[in-house]
Amino acid sequence: DQQVKQNSPSLSVQEGRISILNCDYTNSMFDYFLWYKKYPAEGPTFLISISSIKDKNEDGRFTVFLNKSAKHLSLHIVPSQPGDSAVYFCAASGNNQGGKLIFGQGTELSVKP
């Protein structure tokens, strides 16, 4: 049972435009969400997080939006740069689970110059 889903395996965007990566979750106990970026042969790199008490968090070019009623979050990257090309994972954590993160399957972003 996939509790965190990233339904788009890949996304291609032009440099300078907005990239929007989406993530859906099914477990209503999740209350902390993170986005990671991963290059091949490297470990995931933390990008941005959001707690369920907020609906938006911004850090430079990265903004995460959380819609709790829809159990949906999205990562916006503006403007997109070729160096943003990587696999992006969303992850979720909830109460009574310690620090366990449940990851989505990832979306491969390609930013074309």
Next chain:
Amino acid sequence: DSGVTQTPKHLITATGQRVTLRCSPRSGDLSVYWYQQSLDQGLQFLIQYYNGEERAKGNILERFSAQQFPDLHSELNLSSLELGDSALYFCASSVGASKETQYFGPGTRLLVL
């Protein structure tokens, strides 16, 4: 560089063998996590230790075990290895025990032949 170190980077072994993967967390982090990334499963949580004690457990096989030592480094032991255990194994660390940003190491690539 996340500050999390993992050794070895690569490991090639035969079925039935036993291996030990090692992780040193970031300075000051008390939690260590282990994740497995295989081609068809994505990133799967295995186990978490916090200050030497097991804190959360995922779908970790009985053939696998882990521990966290007094100096906070951790080892993941994989025994009676099977072909399907071939994967990337990531260690992550965080300051606290839950709802914290986890910082990932570069991973150990295990190939079982």
